Amino acid sequence: MxxxxxxxxxxxxxxxxxxxxxxxxxxxxxxxxxxxxxxxxxxxxxxxxxxxxxxxxxxxxxxxxxxxxxxxxxxxxxxxxxxxxxxxxxxxxxxxxxxxxxxxxxxxxxxxxxxxxxxxxxxxxxxxxxxxxxxxxxxxxxxxxxxxxxxxxxxxxxxxxxxKAITLPFNPVWSKLKLKAKDFAATDKCVTCGKCVQVCPLNNISIKDGRPVWSDNCTHCMACIGNCPAEAINYGNAGASKAKYNFKKYKHFLNDKNTDIHTPDPKIYKRRKNG
Ligand SMILES: Cc1cc2nc3c(=O)[nH]c(=O)nc-3n(C[C@H](O)[C@H](O)[C@H](O)COP(=O)(O)O)c2cc1C
Ligand code: SF4
Ligand code: SF4
Missing domain, CATH: 3.40.50.360 (Flavodoxin domain)
Known part of the structure; x- marks a missing residue:
């Protein structure tokens, strides 16, 4: 498995x-x-x-x-x-x-x-x-x-x-200081699909008044910004497309391989009850 x-x-x-x-x-x-x-x-x-x-x-x-x-x-x-x-x-x-x-x-x-x-x-x-x-x-x-x-x-x-001596103590300090969600924001391109809510592993995003809002529990995994179908999410002044990596954008590089790529889990697209 x-x-x-x-x-x-x-x-x-x-x-x-x-x-x-x-x-x-x-x-x-x-x-x-x-x-x-x-x-x-x-x-x-x-x-x-x-x-x-x-x-x-x-x-x-x-x-x-x-x-x-x-x-x-x-x-x-x-x-x-x-x-x-x-x-x-x-x-x-x-x-x-x-x-x-x-x-x-x-x-x-x-x-x-x-x-x-x-x-x-x-x-x-x-x-x-x-x-x-x-x-x-x-x-x-x-x-x-x-x-x-x-x-x-x-x-x-x-x-x-x-x-080990560097990473183990450094990681929590770095995470606390650097991994903030306050700079995430959705632009007018947002279609309120709820996908950013669904893909966030830490349940850090909710929809309020038709727009996603970010709370403070973020690990900067990039799932929200990288999976928004409308490319509506920006992070501060990081270049508009620079921060929006998703494997699907590049899977064509493997086109001649017999790959079985990215069958979405249908549950991911189910809207959460509370927005
Ligand atoms: C918060 C964060 C921290 C990362 N730190 C490292 C790192 O220390 N070393 C590294 O090689 N890649 C690092 N990466 C890159 C990812 O591990 C890498 O691109 C990975 O393939 C992403 O997998 P995913 O597309 O399945 O999420 C980091 C990515 C993120 C989002
Ligand atoms: S994934 Fe994008 S379009 Fe969908 S709600 Fe979030 S910001 Fe809006
Ligand atoms: S970067 Fe990851 S952890 Fe942070 S809000 Fe977006 S999806 Fe959630």
């Missing part, structure tokens, strides 16, 4: 490709996370957890959710981290998570995908660079699937002591 969270589609692509090649099923965790639904997940095949990298580790809201989620059946767990080039201490924390859950840690592979985060000083990536990353990832996911199918361990990035 391939379990995943994906804000802007990169990890979803990897998870679905992996599930397809393993003849296994995939489970998008977004609704479970939003509803804090801890009903057990059972699988006879090894669990494969796919996650993006946020500030050098798995998103903390995701690891917190996974810690409490009962996984039954298989005693093995693999991790796939979808990064923009540096997965930091992810493999160290993945191993710890597996141990806490009483599962056999089978390794943690990093797959480098296009960057989905452009707030601050991060430059846009060129179309060529995005294409190259997607094609490389497509190849890499094939060899990862082969290894999992053969029951082999995946090789994990070595994590140095200094990386």
């Amino acid at each position: 391939v379990l995943y969270f994906s804000a802007t589609g990169n990890t979803e692509f990897l998870a679905k490709e992996l599930a397809k090649r393993l003849g296994d099923s995939s489970l998008n965790l977004i609704n479970r996370i939003k509803e804090q639904d801890f009903s057990p997940v059972a699988s006879d095949k090894p669990f494969v957890i796919c996650a993006p990298v946020y500030i050098c580790e798995m998103p903390r809201f995701l690891s917190a959710y996974l810690k409490k989620l009962p996984l039954t059946g298989s005693d093995k767990v693999y991790f796939i981290m979808s990064s923009a080039g540096y997965s930091g201490i992810s493999s160290y924390l993945a191993k710890k998570l597996a141990k806490k859950k009483g599962l056999r840690y089978m390794g943690c592979s990093e797959v480098v995908m296009p960057r989905n985060y452009f707030i601050g000083h991060y430059p846009m990536q060129s179309g060529e660079e995005i294409k190259e990353r997607l094609l490389n990832a497509y190849e890499q996911i094939g060899s990862i699937a082969d290894n999992i199918a053969k029951g082999k361990m995946l090789s994990s990035r070595h994590v140095y002591m200094f990386e």
